[in-house]
Amino acid sequence: MITFDRTDQSIFGRWWWTVDRWQLGAVALLMFLGTVLITAASPPVAERIGIQDTFYFVERHVMMLIPAIIIMVGVSLLSPRGVRRVALGVFLISVVLVYATLVVGVEIKGARRWIHIPGLSIQPSEFVKPAFAVVAAWLFSLSRTNPGFPGALVSMALYGITMAGLILQPDLGMTFVVSAVWFTQFFLAGLNLVLVMGLGGLGVVGLVGAYYTLPHVTSRINRFLDPHAGDNYQVNRSLEAFANGGLMGTGPGQGTVKFYLPDSHADFIFAVAGEELGLIFCLGLVVLFAFVVLRGFARVFNDNNYFVLLAAAGLLIQFGLQAAINMGSSLHLMPTKGMTLPFISYGGSSLLALGFGMGMVLALTRKRFGPAE
Template identity: 80%
Template structure:
């Protein structure tokens, strides 16, 4: 086991004694749980779509988990200034790629969200989410620390442009998460309350408009409110899985609903956990997500750096909201939305982007003893 003395002033020595090791453990637990659940859930999916290697998705997941972990650990070494600079670069590149998907993107289920690269299908919007949260926090903080700099206005322009591109794909779920993060930061920035209320009203109006504009949104909301309004096959199978699992589950690999659940390895992997591991394990997963979010907020509770507070809040809201949407959809507590369960669901771009996002959280919540730390 690698250990560092408290007097070790190397990069890794300083990192070890300043990073939140409890968060590291919690994230490692999610990664391990994800590997177990994908191993259980994905073979039936591979067989159903005609892939000869039944462990294809397991191998792909592990292959992406390694670089995601490396990205997370590498980014966690950065200073707050380094986090801001890295986020700006990633945001600009990812936003350009999102725009490119409208021209050269691959259309899947009526949406252009992916760019095919040899050996990888990349979804640029996944990287826009964490990068935008940090860029917006940086702009809001500059409004306070640099008199005359229109940081809040620039943030509004970037927000509008980013959401506009996401809706053109269309990807309403991603636009909703990004909006929730930005509105949270806008509120925490202490800006005009009337403007906050006005933007909130516009947000609600936008959701109503989306219902009447996007047929797939209309269908999902209608099916959520009235199961007889359309096909609810996946949600019905998901609820059946939770009912079968009961308190302690049927045992790893012993579930049966996954054989008829098309997205058992991705959007509905929480249902596989419910059937095979039971209610107790599902509650432990929920607690782990809650611990990561609350622990992160606790670490910046007494922080004096305005940028660190806003950036950490944005990243944690994004992480927690994505988790809630995935689990809530599986339990039919909200309309279904194709969104991964962080570090547990299968997904290449999502896994890499989560590694980047949580690496920034680990970097921003490190103990600092000076402006350069």
């Protein structure tokens, strides 16, 4: 076991005694539970789609989990200034790639969200999500510390550019999450309340417009409001899984929903957990996600740096909202949306982006004994 003395002044020594080890441990536990659940849920999926290697998805998940951990730890070593610079670089590259998907992206289920390179598929919007939260926080904080700098206007312009790319793909789920985080940061920044309300109104108009102009959005909302309005196969199987699991579950590996749900290793992995491990485990998982978010807020609210507060708040809200959307969709509490359960679901770009986002959270919530830069 690696240990560091309090007098150790090496990079990792200082990191170990300043990082939030409770939050780091909670994230590590989520990663471990995700690996266990994917091991249980993915073999039937591999068999169903004709992959000879039963543990193909498990191996791929672990292969992506290792660089995600490296990214998380590496980014968590940065100062707030370093976080800003890295986030800006990632944001600019990711936005360019989002628009590139419209030209060279591969169309899957009517959407162009992925760029395929040999051996890997990249979803650029996953990286836009955490990077934009930090860039927006930076701009909002500059508006406060430098009254002559039009940080809010620049943030609005970048928001518009980002949203246009996501809507054109189209990716309404990602658009909603990025918008919800940005609006929250806008509000926390203490900017003009009338402008906040006006932007909120535009958001509502956008959702209504999406309902009437995008057939897949119309279908999902209609099926949520009226179960008989269309095919609710995945949701119905998911609800059956929770009912079968009961309080304690059927036992690890004993569930059946993974043999029927196409996305049991990804979007509906929470249903596999509900069937095999039961209600108590699922509630524990909810508590674990809540702990990561609330622990982060508890740490950052003690910081006097405005940028750190806004950036960490945006990243934590994003993390919690993504978890809530995934679990809510599995329980039919909201329309279904293809969004992974953080560190639990199978995913490549999602896992790397989550490692990047959580690395920034750990960096921003580290103890500092001087002014944050």
